[in-house]
Amino acid sequence: MSKDFPSGHQVGKHSHCEGQLIFAATGVMELSTSTGLWLVPPQRGIWMPPNVEHSMRARGLVSLRTLYIQSAHYLEQLPRTPKAVAISPLMREIIIRLMRTRSILHSNQREERLLDLLLSEIEWSTEAALPLPPLNDHRLQRICSTILNNPGDRRNLNEWAELVGASSRTLARLFQQELGVSYLYWRQQVCAISALPRLSAGEPITLIASDMGYDTPSAFSSMFRRIMNRAPSQYFS
Incomplete structure (x- = not known):
């Protein structure tokens, strides 16, 4: 999903059956769960596992980029709790490239290879959420x-x-x-x-x-x- 939000825009508490890799190409997101809060600049992203309730507030104009992960093959490689991600220039370009399609099918080997590369490039940040x-x-x-x-x-x-x-x-x-x-x-x-x-x-x-x-x-x-x-x-x- 690719979506822009004006400064101050809020997305209330919600959850998804998919996991999410949440990244803002521009702007700063304030992401919160029932127990923690992150301020996320463009050099950072957040992995939000399936069924975790969260909310978002835009600090400045935010250009949001979100990858929804449904496949058990990929989900089993990813944490079961929210976690900060360091977004490298390569990861940024892969995410932007994957925005060209609504879904990645196993039959599309080129895009599946891009997703494999993206997940292999993830560097988990040592930053912890601010406890609330x-x-x-x-x-x-x-x-x-x-x-x-x-x-x-x-x-x-x-x-x-x-x-x-x-x-x-x-x-x-x-x-x-x-x-x-x-x-x-x-x-x-x-x-x-x-x-x-x-x-x-x-x-x-x-x-x-x-x-x-x-x-x-x-x-x-x-x-x-x-x-x-x-x-x-x-x-x-």
């Missing part, structure tokens, strides 16, 4: 949604505790219990992931660091390297 809080905890929901909308929010747990009506100790326990990480680490993940679309667009690290609430670019770069295992300036090289 359960819907039934309004305190975590309020904190997390506020930070997702404004990654530069630097409030600490004591300040959040006064706002949401819980002790800082309770909030610290909930982050570890429900999200598997500390509050500080979760907030740093948001900053690092939110920076990806802007780094992809070539924005200066100085500006990104300031918007994320960091006093210096070096402090932001140090955090980014800890989370993403690579410096911001090297991430898309």
Whole structure:
């Protein structure tokens, strides 16, 4: 499927009986499941297994390219949970070439070879989804949604505790219990992931660091390297 979405367009929760390799030739997608969220620039894609409920929001104009995988032969080679994919220039061109047809039949050996090559070229990214809080905890929901909308929010747990009506100790326990990480680490993940679309667009690290609430670019770069295992300036090289 090839489809364009205007900035801000949202596709509500849905699932498919097929698996999906989801890729945007241009623009940034926000993809979320019940437990995690990805911000996906053009250099990345997402493998979404069959029957996994997910939603999408376009950040900027998005030119979406999706391959639906039905064949058990291919599905058994692919993960059973959503996973980030590094999209190489070769993979990008194969995906765009496969967009010329609605379906790939076993009788079409040329296109089947292209699909085989595409799957053999997949490099699974080490990036994990940003864990999201359960819907039934309004305190975590309020904190997390506020930070997702404004990654530069630097409030600490004591300040959040006064706002949401819980002790800082309770909030610290909930982050570890429900999200598997500390509050500080979760907030740093948001900053690092939110920076990806802007780094992809070539924005200066100085500006990104300031918007994320960091006093210096070096402090932001140090955090980014800890989370993403690579410096911001090297991430898309």
